[in-house]
Amino acid sequence: MAELFDGRLLYGAALYPEVWDKNIVASDAALMAKLGMNVARMGEFIWSALEPDEGRIDLSILHDALNILDDHGIATILCTPTVTPPIWLTHGHQGRLHHTADGTALGHGSRQHVCTNGAYFRERAAIITGALAREFGQDRRVISWQLDNEFKSHVGGCHCPSCRDLWGQWLEAKYQDIAQLNEQWSTAVWSETYQSFDQIPLPAPTPFLHNTALMTAFNDFSQVKINEFAAEQSRIIRAHSELPITHNSGFGFDLDNQGLYSNLDYSSFDTYPAAPNYPAFLMNLDYFPHFGASGKTILMETSTSHGGSIANYGSPHPAGFVEAEIFANFAAGSKGFLFWPFRQHCGGSEQPHGAVVSPWGAPTIGFSSAARGGELLAQLETILTGGETLPPRVAITYSDRAKTALSVEPGGKLDYRGVLSGIHRRFVEAGIGRALIPEGASLDAYDVLLTPYAHHLDPEFLERVSDWVRAGGTWLVGPGTADRDAHHRWHSDAALGALESIAGVRGVLAFPATGSGTSAEFLGWQGGLDGMSTFMECTTARPLGMVRSGPAAGLAFVTENQGTPETGDGRVILVGSLPDGFEDPLLVDLLIGYATTPSKTWPARTEARELGAGGGVVEYLRRKKGRLQRWLVNMSDTTAELELPFPTTELLSNTNMNAGKYRLEPYTYIIAEERNA
């Protein structure tokens, strides 16, 4: 594949030619060009306009819009419209609808109401996507494809009659023998034993709790099936087009991103955080580049000012925040930034959602940000060209499989996205660069890997991490990690299964520590421990944190293993328990500091480090022509201080900055390129 978008950086917004008159599309296109935009996204909800009656397909509305946009030098990301099937696909066909666990069929009138596993839906989706691919697959006005829209943002696994059958077939293909399934699912508990695959129920309502293996498998099934649909659609497009294909994902959706993007060319994401929650915006930039064939990502949707719908109004961003987002987006290596939508909707149900222009065509409160964004991007493009992003020293495993495990066993409160966001936020606030990576991502670039709250470690993953440790990596593993097998069962041989060997420990006690009076010490910190915990005796490891009271008194809760054949040049720091997740700042800072500070014994393998300015200063490191660039932006609402260790040139203003202390106002940014003193 050639370089994504021929190396262009994208700036634009979503357009709806199916909703607005052609003259409005034309005036919007003209305004987009004036604002410095070069891309539009179209078509993700357009199906009924293209195929108003079953089988009568007319693509002229798209041709017209593409022409208008092309006239203004604006390229298009064209979407398949499969997220909103026309009324003829479901009217009178209850069985084609998405069914919730309690058997409710979700009907026409919104989106994602169809069962995406249904044979007839797949057939019609193939036809409309095929038509689009044939028509526009080699159209120079189009630069990319987007599949569907935000898979599984509104629905989880489907419980329709058709899925009921597919589920049994899928299980049969996976387990072959029902005895195997019974054994691996522990169905002997509560006489759940199945005689045949077709008997296995969906996780519909029961008087008490479902089997955890069944729930885990059903999550897998649902994720595999939507990825199967994505792959199927991709194949249809690729038969006619060499354009790159993506899908707009997001943290809130019920997806296996790794499987999804394994068939796609680049990733993209939708994100609508409020300004005070800016680390949630950065999470996307730290996570999504690790998917897709090209390893590139773009921001596909965000608001110029505020999100929301009739059900909930979002708060407008403070002035300057959107520009700070644009700066961070490109600093981090993202290849595009698109607003949703360009023109605020008159009707539907997202009328209150912010846009670039109002329904009556006037500038909204987000307009000026969009304009300044265009100017900024023009400036950045030159600086970015020929440069490269430097990876951070630290990576954090963000695993959709682990997310499933925590949804199956929340233990009353744990939520994977929530606890991982908390961990990520601590790095952001400390000014430390970090990657969020799926289990399958390469570890080569990193010095340190964190793997918290992953109940089950896949053997392949464990082996790959072990290799990386032996090559010198530091693995901070736990808490809540490695205590279950692939079917969400405890191991039957050891508390932490295969992890114990490389960690150099023996898991002795495993229990929920909350309320147990368990207090502990670690590097001077003292406090209580909470949550599902494992406490250890050391075999080859040395204890770093010890339990002082409670049922586990005398056992270790943090250990470090190094200098053994299993750890080679690296080390494994195992955390068996923490105070209420990662919520104790002192302990977490100690842990992070301990794991990430190079020393004689564990020299850092990467060279460049962030300033660690903190106080809302977000930093991305880039290199161009051998020179280190510090892209610095204050994402917080208070003025921050930072100290430049070397003299630099600020590239946006092209002025010299001596080494020394500087103040960075809220939502402002600089690019400090090191120069010889």
Place this chain on the structure above:
Amino acid sequence: MAELFDGRLLYGAALYPEVWDKNIVASDAALMAKLGMNVARMGEFIWSALEPDEGRIDLSILHDALNILDDHGIATILCTPTVTPPIWLTHGHQGRLHHTADGTALGHGSRQHVCTNGAYFRERAAIITGALAREFGQDRRVISWQLDNEFKSHVGGCHCPSCRDLWGQWLEAKYQDIAQLNEQWSTAVWSETYQSFDQIPLPAPTPFLHNTALMTAFNDFSQVKINEFAAEQSRIIRAHSELPITHNSGFGFDLDNQGLYSNLDYSSFDTYPAAPNYPAFLMNLDYFPHFGASGKTILMETSTSHGGSIANYGSPHPAGFVEAEIFANFAAGSKGFLFWPFRQHCGGSEQPHGAVVSPWGAPTIGFSSAARGGELLAQLETILTGGETLPPRVAITYSDRAKTALSVEPGGKLDYRGVLSGIHRRFVEAGIGRALIPEGASLDAYDVLLTPYAHHLDPEFLERVSDWVRAGGTWLVGPGTADRDAHHRWHSDAALGALESIAGVRGVLAFPATGSGTSAEFLGWQGGLDGMSTFMECTTARPLGMVRSGPAAGLAFVTENQGTPETGDGRVILVGSLPDGFEDPLLVDLLIGYATTPSKTWPARTEARELGAGGGVVEYLRRKKGRLQRWLVNMSDTTAELELPFPTTELLSNTNMNAGKYRLEPYTYIIAEERNA
């Protein structure tokens, strides 16, 4: 029509001859007479006693009860019993039941469980009501009809299969052409486009939000249909009877009162507020006289002491509160006051509800209030006779259509009844008289009209208000008003559509201001603004309140237009935003004060004004033989002060009161008639 009830004031309670033995009815009737009561209400739940088997109708139980009551000089309001169909109407006929949005059929065993749009229900309802009308339509023991009971107090729109069809037919009749509907509903958004009317779903569960035009239309449909039933029943009665017909409505029900009472002779209401929430009691008196052919209302149901059921116990009223309610009721012009029920129920599910006598026939805690009420009414009747109620200077639009709009778009928190109650309460607490009027009510009597939180202004309403403004009225319009069309869409031409012209503004920005840092000034007040807001530039208006910070800095949030051809002798004060609804007391007082204080430029068109005593003192102005009467009652639990500007005669005690300051104890009342000094 003759004067309602031949000019009598009604005082009484609800009786259940279908529940109690004849001798108990007789002893209750005797006690009613002793308590000064002259009316009973009967029959709203009696159907199964009249028609125990389908088609076998026997009305003797009513004859017997009417005779007993008549023997004690007690007249009867006779109800049609359609709210509780007998078991034979629904048993084995699931399709005749009311169905909720999730498809649940609500069954026999309570009330309102039948779909009131069903053909067979309508047929049986016509038969039983016809039988009653023929039998009692000209019976001198009966003085009025009540239709059914509290329409839609327990259920919203029905989702039964029959309603599914009626909905499509109703839409077809309204829109004629499906293209028209698609256009006006913006169904192009999310490919919701319909090919035919029969495809349009009820607002049943979907994965995400429904189209707002569809939700708005379904609310209309449900309200139109219940009013159609009421009209149908009225016609049946009128074929045999000239007695006035009413229905007992209430603020909590899902109704279009204007449409409902357009076929009825007078309004009536049920109300059960706790004493500290006494403004909610007054809301009824300020609102319900604006409906029905006669422009009269009666209180049809309230408790002697406390409401409640097995699910929730109400708190008993403090001593004297019920008497204060009776005083306020007649002071405001209501023609009747009835308790529910006379005798506390033994069984059913409202056993804990207060009454006049206990299930075992003894006086309850409410008995003495009922007795004093009878004495009070005897006294008041003489004073009231020949007098008239004076309308207040201020009217507030209370629109069932606007209520629908806010239920469709709550934006996370807004509730129409709640915010309007808040506005109403500020007038009550300031001691300012006020009317709550539907959109269709005449404005002639008022100086000032408030129209807050009405997303859509009907063109006819806007034109009528404009006429009234030109004739000298002051219109305080907004916030949250006029920003949508009849299909809940933004206007496509201007932020506030046709309102902008008469308001003399151009709406520039519209966004939810909460959290946006929007601060503003108005007549010395300074503070933050919240909620869905519109900010304006003035064309002919002058800015009264200005935004100082946030995205709308420099725009106006309150403007005043006058002296233009559009405003004539009046003025339009437009409020684009407020701090969190009407919750900022200072600003609201400023606004109310500004709008309601006469000045050289805007002289008051009405003469008499309330004392504005505040502190719980509620005042109604009446006039008799040219003399102004101030009916004053302290509805609060603390002693209030008031100052009489002129010497008066207190009519209850027939004593003179000089001009000067007086104290009014909790729940006490006086009638101060002005006299020559």
Place this chain on the structure above:
Amino acid sequence: MAELFDGRLLYGAALYPEVWDKNIVASDAALMAKLGMNVARMGEFIWSALEPDEGRIDLSILHDALNILDDHGIATILCTPTVTPPIWLTHGHQGRLHHTADGTALGHGSRQHVCTNGAYFRERAAIITGALAREFGQDRRVISWQLDNEFKSHVGGCHCPSCRDLWGQWLEAKYQDIAQLNEQWSTAVWSETYQSFDQIPLPAPTPFLHNTALMTAFNDFSQVKINEFAAEQSRIIRAHSELPITHNSGFGFDLDNQGLYSNLDYSSFDTYPAAPNYPAFLMNLDYFPHFGASGKTILMETSTSHGGSIANYGSPHPAGFVEAEIFANFAAGSKGFLFWPFRQHCGGSEQPHGAVVSPWGAPTIGFSSAARGGELLAQLETILTGGETLPPRVAITYSDRAKTALSVEPGGKLDYRGVLSGIHRRFVEAGIGRALIPEGASLDAYDVLLTPYAHHLDPEFLERVSDWVRAGGTWLVGPGTADRDAHHRWHSDAALGALESIAGVRGVLAFPATGSGTSAEFLGWQGGLDGMSTFMECTTARPLGMVRSGPAAGLAFVTENQGTPETGDGRVILVGSLPDGFEDPLLVDLLIGYATTPSKTWPARTEARELGAGGGVVEYLRRKKGRLQRWLVNMSDTTAELELPFPTTELLSNTNMNAGKYRLEPYTYIIAEERNA
């Protein structure tokens, strides 16, 4: 029947030979023996392992496990496995599933998913239980039967089509004549009148509240039906076995325990309270001995450390708490103590639940408690042999019928188990012994009976209590008691019906007092009263507590009747109202103190009294060879003080303790046997 378990005390845990390999069962059995355990419970979830295909029954897995256990000297309580029917019983048979009120069928994958009233379920249950009874009914390795598991712990009354029919039939059998039902249910209210029994609906969703008589009857129906199933299963077993039969009940389940155990030989219970809620543990010991033919109970399930599931983690008990539970259990006269489970489950959904050994076979945090428990029991057994438990002076009525009434009429907040637990806790904290007894239990042993929150008093119960009063008992009755009939209706003759005569009062006013400004005095206490209340005039009684303000001012809220023919040698203290349930500590202490303190007029009929040490000290009185033993255990987490009035011998340490003050550390215990000074 011979003495239960031949007089042995049981100590053990639940085993799952259907889940674990035989060698694991063997090693667990060996460990059990080492820990001093003598009993295993097996089989309550084993059905699919015994009958994997319909009709193919193979019991060898049980034989094998029984052999292994027998080899280690461990006897077995064998359970019928009817709580978890195999997949073949329900797959493809939706109609056999338990249906909730909203019509949801609860499916396979958990437990209690079958309708236990279904004919085919009953047939298959009879077959499997018959097979077990035939095979093991006279097996010396088995010592008892347990029916099913925790009836109705997860489900309430079933709404399946079959139950719909059974309900009508049951009502017909009970009421014979539909007119009778209509009359007694007050169906004339709201036209609910039924023409035939088959029309009467289950209490499925309605727009508003159901008839309280219908709800009460449906609760009765459900409880009668599950007891019918238990009786049916018992008969099947007894045809082949003379072993005692029990069922493991619990406070949280929707059961009529009196009816249930009327067919069983002894009671047993499951209990998982957290340590700070130790009175909830004691409630079981105070309650369950009053059921079953033998009047004996055993603790069938509790945790070694913490309960919980994937949905909620419990907190581990503090060290020593489980031993304190074991001590209290046997002190109170319970005949057994079993942990659940012995080995923590690998899979299923209760993986986080504590056990004796971990899934990988290592000691858990509960292991040491289990070991110390074995040692303790060995010591206790000698002391217990030949001794007897002394009943306390005070009994509290705990009525499943009263529980139903409060669930039918919660009035917004009341929960029977909650308020009764609150009352029970006050006795525990005051160190006063108490029995919780069902309505049918003998009163002979007690001086004082409390009967709070029993809306309806059965005539038979009232007569029996009256006899006991006349024989010298003190009855503290109320609040919330005797104000309704068997159909949850107010009495039509008197506020408190037949109670008024023996209480010597006339109920004057009945209303919910919360918020009514009702303040009162009682023995120096002054305060407000709340909740549904009855206020009285005295006929023969004397007023003890008087209302000073509010609607009931001048009436009594506590009265005492004695010295009349109705009260004989006893007295009736009637409480008509209390401050917010039993939540005012001062008033409650006064009441308890007044009722339980012997005086000249009311001498105590029982001799021995507890020390009343309070502060967490729980005391059970026992007698052996004429000597009084005080079994004292500190269940709280703080050190307690107690004073021994006589010199004693501490039997566990065999040391003498002089009269005087002693400190008792948390979770420690002594057995102080009085000796001659």
